[in-house]
Amino acid sequence: MYQTLLTNKENGILTITVNRPDKLNALNKTVMEEISMAVDEVCKDETIKAAIITGAGPKSFVAGADISEFIGLTVEEGKALAKKGQDVFFKIENAPKPIIACVNGFALGGGCELAMACHFRLASDNAKFGQPEVNLGLLPGYGGTQRLTQLIGKGRAIELMITGNMIDAATALQFGLVNYVVPQEELHGKALSILQVVLTKAPIAVAKCIAAANAVFSEKQDGFDVEVNAFGECFATADKVEGTTAFLEKRKPVFKGE
The missing domain is CATH 3.90.226.10 (2-enoyl-CoA Hydratase; Chain A, domain 1)
Structure with a gap:
């Protein structure tokens, strides 16, 4: 290739x-x-x-x-x-x-x-x-x-x-x-x-960590705004539900990137 x-x-x-x-x-x-x-x-x-x-x-x-x-x-x-x-x-x-x-x-x-x-x-x-x-x-x-x-x-x-x-x-x-x-x-x-x-972590959250860290050096973005929005968007994911539920149930989460 x-x-x-x-x-x-x-x-x-x-x-x-x-x-x-x-x-x-x-x-x-x-x-x-x-x-x-x-x-x-x-x-x-x-x-x-x-x-x-x-x-x-x-x-x-x-x-x-x-x-x-x-x-x-x-x-x-x-x-x-x-x-x-x-x-x-x-x-x-x-x-x-x-x-x-x-x-x-x-x-x-x-x-x-x-x-x-x-x-x-x-x-x-x-x-x-x-x-x-x-x-x-x-x-x-x-x-x-x-x-x-x-x-x-x-x-x-x-x-x-x-x-x-x-x-x-x-x-x-x-x-x-x-x-x-x-x-x-x-x-x-x-x-x-x-x-x-x-790879055991939530893929959407990982991607948002990368984006928010990159925003520190961006003149076009306010990194704190990027963080707030990314944090909020995670609440709409199945992985956030799985992660918080697994924590409360004292088990390892199984993330699907959804």
């Missing part, structure tokens, strides 16, 4: 692997289009409850964009490229189902931006993060300037972007860029263990 991605669905979790190990899984036009298609699949397929995004091989998650595609672009073409990349990553960020990044090696440039678009990140102990675009006379264009600042704070984000320096997994954990650091062979298992817990 895909030229540059491998997909595997198991127990409701779709693992999406960027598969260009000879290019350290660099993002090119095809990869971006296929990631967009894969995220559409996650959102639309009712049998998929959550997703993991990772990279093929032990060295790299995604080591950046394919720079050869940048040569000769005009100002307007550069803007269009950035807008297209942002649109794909907004799709990940706003997906109603959890999408976790498993960062197994280099997450640089567009790769770091891809990881940051996911709802949260796990890193292997050999992971490296960075936005080295200044070395090319550029800046992050797929949302990196915004998400890095949101995740680690303005001072640290600006330092990373204007030096082009990389940080290791331990520093990324200290900065709050990743939730966990584990040995590489445990990375996928750790993500699955978290998602298996999530």
Whole structure:
């Protein structure tokens, strides 16, 4: 189905692997289009409850964009490229189902931006993060300037972007860029263990948690209003009835996403 991605669905979790190990899984036009298609699949397929995004091989998650595609672009073409990349990553960020990044090696440039678009990140102990675009006379264009600042704070984000320096997994954990650091062979298992817990929760409530958290950073929405409305809408769901009834009956709830 895909030229540059491998997909595997198991127990409701779709693992999406960027598969260009000879290019350290660099993002090119095809990869971006296929990631967009894969995220559409996650959102639309009712049998998929959550997703993991990772990279093929032990060295790299995604080591950046394919720079050869940048040569000769005009100002307007550069803007269009950035807008297209942002649109794909907004799709990940706003997906109603959890999408976790498993960062197994280099997450640089567009790769770091891809990881940051996911709802949260796990890193292997050999992971490296960075936005080295200044070395090319550029800046992050797929949302990196915004998400890095949101995740680690303005001072640290600006330092990373204007030096082009990389940080290791331990520093990324200290900065709050990743939730966990584990040995590489445990990375996928750790993500699955978290998602298996999530999949026992009410899917509508999970989706609304994601939407409300995203609203914190939206200039078009008042996050508190989003929360109030989402909270109220949950009262019309069968899952809310099941959840509250199960609590009072001292049993585990069985949610159906209704």
